[in-house]
Amino acid sequence: MGMERTMTGQTLYDKIWDNHRVKDYDDGSSLLYIDRHLVQEVSSPQAFDGLRERGLPLRRPDAHVAVADHAVPTRLRSQHLPGGLAGDQISRLVRNAREFGVPYIPMNDRRHGIVHVIGPELGFTLPGATLVCGDSHTCTHGAFGALAFGIGASECETIFATQTLRQRKQKRMRVTLHGRLGTGVAVKDIILALIAEIGTGGGFGHAIEFAGPAIAELSMEARMTLCNMSIEAGSRVGMVAPDETTITYLKGRPLAPEGDLWMRASAEWQDLRTDPDAVFDREVDLDVSALAPHVSWGTTPEETLPVTATIPDPALEQDAGKRFRMARSLAYMGLEPGTRLADVQIDRVFIGSCTNGRIEDLRNAAAIVKDRRIAGGVVGIVVPGSASVRLQAEAEGLDKVFRAAGFEWRDSGCSMCVAMNDDRLAAGERCASTSNRNFEGRQGQGGRTHLMSPVMAAAAAIAGRLTDVRNLAS
């Protein structure tokens, strides 16, 4: 390999890959060095057990940070752990972290939060680094120009023991974003529209780089939302090249380098980008200026449409497999073809998750609900992605805005994105959600999820139904 590759330019992905190649095997795979590993309670217990059974030490304790995010309660948690299996799972992570010397962030600590929110906040996530976690939304960290991807529990054990993974290089795909988002349209709408276009398998086998003029204007929070849902387009990897916005965000973060090391690191990050003559295996272009706010109507993220649309009719679908899938989705969702999306009534609203639980998301949603009330019969919760986000929001008075509108204001965690704690939908309940997956049962057995941006979820809460946020008079 390599001859052709050295003749032409390299992509961002190629460069980080090359910087972390420990060795190449004769079958074309490589041993990839992993700089950072975020450890959570769901994917780590079996990995720690494996290490213990082998009698192996954890190779580099400084490369790991542990936190419980999936199973933690988001209210009344200042006194004691939840009972039952959730408490057991959290306690197990506490014991494992202590035994193997990994820092563990308790759930009432000021540094607590969802792994994909606190990694960047701590400066644990850095450009040019390789970062993994036993969680598919690890692609979030690609927003910093890191090579970050989700792994299974067995691979977590491999990281603990060897700090490496045997990997095959992926194909390269570039998504170039042009234009400027309209009022009321968010980066969530870009990624939902992209998934609707290329499908949930559209990114299989590819590492995605998001590029183009529209990227430069996006905040780090927005870039994280974009990269976060790369996995919903089928790609484990979604990246954005670091720029001034990235470097400004990281400067002064607790685990980011300081002094001379900062100068060296940030200089390297400035140059960490795809060469102009690099060639991608696939290119997708998207003009974001024409986008309307999107909502999902089915049980896979590609079943998404502009909120101005009507529910599609499976009878009009030519492909038998797709027709079957659509009919199943509509039956699960309790929806009829031809219904206007904007006429669909909702019961619950969830604002939070590693997709949309950051400060900018809460500011945008709060601006919509300010001086308004949640519709009668609708229950809304706001779950900040981290304690840091919660404290910042409280300092800005956003908690008061949400509470005054009738929302519950919670502590940080994954909450109703994955429904492993007590935050879940009852069967048949319909939720306007800022999370990432509308799978069957994702927010609770029989629960119905509509994915959308924070401002769209906020608008839905006020209207009591899915609605175009652009129609709410400000």
Add this chain to the structure above:
Amino acid sequence: MQKFTTVSSVAAPLPESSIDTDVIFPARFLLLPDKKGLGAQLFHERRHKTGDGPAFVLDRPPYDGAQILVAGAAFGTGSSREQAVWALADFGIRCVIAESFGEIFFANCFKNGILPIVLTGPDHAAVLAEAEAARPIEVDLERCEIGMADGAVIGFEVDAHRRRSLLNGLDEIGMILTDDAAEIAAFEERQRQLRPWLHLGPDKLAHFADLGEEIS
């Protein structure tokens, strides 16, 4: 890891696309502490639904004893939860044939003695037809072939390293530590020089010095 050489069995047909890992193994069961016994939760909602309609395929003879599953496109997308694979393995599934797979699920299969096979077009249709007719098929990893009851044979591709690992039940961690330890150490030393900020020293780890105990 359990070796995989050949598996002969009826194949359970599940001709749907985008079967995600939440459907294969619902999230609320991720609190269960052990790998063993998770087969009881496999496709839980499909197998324990209320109301009329046919039983889920894995609850109907002869498919309740199937060691092979045939699905549509994008099988195992979504969450990285390895519990989805552990549950399949615990149920007795050794091979999943689909038009495409979620990538993390696909990788997880190989760590647990399960062979995921990508087949498309007429090959996929042929295997699905055998599954629906409840005629046993034989998956031979040595030859990379699927044999049908009528003698027809369909070839499949599998990564050479992964094939060898499955055939021999190899342990990846053991192999890396045995074969690659020197290269890993050399890489680390080189990286400490080139990019020292990727190694957190005592000054940086001091940020965690005031971490308290978890509440109990």
